[in-house]
Amino acid sequence: MKAVVTRVSSASVVIDGTINGSIEKGFLVLLGIGPEDDQQAAELLSEKILNCRVFPDTAGKMNLNLEQAGGSLLVVSQFTLFADLKSRRPGFSHAAKPDIAEPLYEYFMDCCRNRGFSVEHGEFGADMQVNSVNDGPVTLLFDTVDWVKK
Numbered sequence: 001m002k003a004v005v006t007r008v009s010s011a012s013v014v015i016d017g018t019i020n021g022s023i024e025k026g027f028l029v030l031l032g033i034g035p036e037d038d039q040q041a042a043e044l045l046s047e048k049i050l051n052c053r054v055f056p057d058t059a060g061k062m063n064l065n066l067e068q069a070g071g072s073l074l075v076v077s078q079f080t081l082f083a084d085l086k087s088r089r090p091g092f093s094h095a096a097k098p099d100i101a102e103p104l105y106e107y108f109m110d111c112c113r114n115r116g117f118s119v120e121h122g123e124f125g126a127d128m129q130v131n132s133v134n135d136g137p138v139t140l141l142f143d144t145v146d147w148v149k150k
Contacts, residue, residue, distance in 0.1 A: 001041045001108070002032040002081040007054055007138035011074045013122040014129040021120030026071030028132045031108060032081025033101040034094060041144040042104055046111035048147075049073075054138050062138070072118035076130055077105050098125060 005027050012022035029049065054062045055069035066073070082095035095101070102124045109119045122128045 001034065001037045001045045001104070001142075001144045003045060003049065003142040004030040004078070004081065005049055005052070005140045005142060006132060007135045008074075009133045009135045011130070011132035013074060013076055013120075014131070015123055015126050020122055020128070021074055023072040023074045023118070023120050025069065025135070027066060027073050028130070029073055029075045030078040030081065030130075031075055031105060032078045033096045033104050034082055035096045035100060037096060037100070037104055037144070039104070039107055041147075042108040043111055044147050045142060045144050046108055046115070048142055050112065050115055050117065052140065054136075054140070066117065067115075072120065073109075073112055074120045074122075075105075075109050075112075076122040076128060077101070077124045 008026060008028045010024050011028040013020050027049065050067070051065050053065050055064040055066070055071065057063040079092060079095040079101065080090070083090040083092055084094055105124055109121060112119050
């Protein structure tokens, strides 16, 4: 699994002109799922993201995690994170097919909810407009390929 995680002061996802999900302070998570990913990858990625200490403490140092900062998550499926960029027109054959990706997308969000977090989301496979006010800006790239033991 791959994720682009941005610390935001607000974010929302709009589908067909209607807000589908929105948050104030927290993380906007663009989540990509590969064909080899599984529930273990989702669990590890959620742990890494939820415990990432990038929110400022009282001294202004990035020292607080999402829970300590009182933040939420907006999770948007993003198969393009697995794009093959060798040519000018990206290929997407390295992304998981929907029958694998959608259940893992849902499972990732359940992992976060089960830890007590508020999770808003987009709609898997939909054409979405994502709005965010980046805070910092702080944007991190996560890739479970190095963490998951196969």
